[in-house]
Amino acid sequence: MDTISERYESQPSGPKYRALAIAIREAVSEKELPVGQKLPPVRDLAWRLQITPGTVARAYTILTDEGTLMAEVGRGTYVADPVKRPRPLLPEAPWPTVQTSDPDAPISFVSPKLPDHGQCDMVRQAFAQVAMHPADRLMNYPSRSGFKPAREAALNWLADTPLGAVSQDDLVLSHGGQNGIGLVMQACLRGTKPVVLVEELSYPGFRRAAELIRAEVIDVPMDDKGIIPDALDELARRYDAQLLCTSPEVHNPTVLVTPQSRREEIARVARRRGFHVAEDDCYRIGARTGQSYRALLPQQGWHVASISKSITPALRIGFVVAPDGWQSELRRVAEHGFFGLAQPLADVATQVLTSPDLDRVLDAVRADYARYIRSAVNVLGSYDLTWRQDVPFLWLSLPQGWRAVSFVRAAERVGVQLRAADEFALRDKRTPHAVRIAINAQVSLEQFDQAMHRLRDLLDNPPESIAI
Known part of the structure; x- marks a missing residue:
């Protein structure tokens, strides 16, 4: 532990996890940490270096992925044998982060743009790790069983969302939130001219997805609490609406929140009129303020989320949770439409969503x-x-x-x-x-x-x- 501490303290300023990884790599290269040497437990080393356990775990993961270390479940982390060590998956030099705009270039505030606090490294490491997967995961069509780890990781990602009784079998991976909204519409809309209700100011993707399947879109009046229940009831009756698309947690674009009492009123209208409710939860990056419509309407509530506004939009990873009785229909739409995500992409999502640094x-x-x-x-x-x-x-x-x-x-x-x-x-x-x-x-x-x-x-x- 003293060897690691001394080399860590001598590293130049920069991310702590990278400094620790370099220190251990140097100690292994100089034979100060011989092959087979067991490294300190994550929490012990974190306490000694006065850093977080997550930082140590990230450094260990990087070195394990590149073959410098090897981890054995229940035994710990050891210095790997160089003869059996694979070539590094990633170069040792620091990767560039997201570039800021030219001071003279226009600044876009059209869509949110995330800061990079390690997501780029997480994605790179995930792709590198997936590249080492067995050939059958890189050469065959994806299967539902092959997506199970990704679905479980997604459900863990949604752990703070009150969805009601839910399992990974209720969830389908989509190409981002917009694709998820399209899947919901294809799964639950029927007839030649179905009607979709939206808030009078709403995410344009609702309208675009509806237009693709030739649905009619009707807007519902709002007040400072969101959709007005009486107006919703009247329009649902008049047009025999089949689906309401709404964003109660973070209304796009007005930022308002639909309080729990108003959600319950809207749910009562949905039960009375028999239409489905699709909740778009993609913009939320903070704590929930109320129940989801899937919890309020177990047989009619759909939930759509993604990692685009909190981790990265580049991967196009989204999640759709179906209501009770609609799981097979949702799976059918996804499988018949695009056979599901590419298996390597689902595996990358799993790696990112289970990262100890997330x-x-x-x-x-x-x-x-x-x-x-x-x-x-x-x-x-x-x-x-x-x-x-x-x-x-x-x-x-x-x-x-x-x-x-x-x-x-x-x-x-x-x-x-x-x-x-x-x-x-x-x-x-x-x-x-x-x-x-x-x-x-x-x-x-x-x-x-x-x-x-x-x-x-x-x-x-x-x-x-x-x-x-």
Whole structure:
């Protein structure tokens, strides 16, 4: 342990897990840790070095994956025999992180952009590990049994979501949340012109998925608690609606939360009228505030989530949880539509979702988003701004006389890209004069703050082309 401690303390500044991995690798190379030497338990070494057990576990995992160490269940971690050691899966040099934008380039606040707090390394290590899998997982069509580890990892990821009685057999992996919404619609909609209900301001993906299967979309009036139950009841009756798509935890784009009492009212309407409810939970990165519709409506509630807003959107990994009695129909739609995810991609998802460092990464992402949110509120807070520290976008209602589309164009002229409220409504509907500002945590906080001040200058000094 003294050898590891001395080499660790001599490492230059940088991520602690990487410094520890380098220290152990050097000690093995110099024969200070001979073949067969047992390494200290994770918690013992963490206490000695005054770092977290997760940091030690991550370093051990890196060295085990590359073959420097070997782990034996129930016995511990040992220095591996170099004769039997495979070539390193990843180079030893640090990988580049996400690049920040050019200071002179437009800054996009159209969709949230995640900061990298280790996700890139997690994904790289996962791909490297999957590359060493047996040939049968790389050469054959995927099977349902082959996806079981990924489904179990996904269900663990959803452990804080009150879904009611649920097992991994109720879950199907999708290519992100949007694909998941499409799977729900294909599974539960019937007839030549089914009707889908959405909030009057809602995620545009609901409408696009419905259009692909030639469904009619009807918007439901809202108040400051979400969908108005009486209006929902009337529209569901009038149009014989089959599905409601909603986002009660993080309403996109207004940030509002549908309280538990309102969800229960909506669930009662759904039971009375017999329509399904698909909950889009993809934007939530904080704690739940109420029950899911799957828990409230065990035979009618669908749940869609993904890792795109909290880990990475690049993998396109999403999850759909079916209500009781609809599991086989959901599986049929996925299997007939695209045979399920590629097996290596499902295996990568399993590796990422079971990483010992995942909780630390998620905490760091949430903390970073909160810093950017506070910056925006400090600059724009005197205007009608709706926000939460654990939601990666803000909703800015423009002062009377402003027009959202014109404001977006003016923002583009000063190098800031936004989304107008019009993009979240049906095409023939009137919309509020408001814009959504997504958090881009891939630019520096200084760049972000400067962009917020540009928006503030527009709000304070509207040109004639905007004000009426």
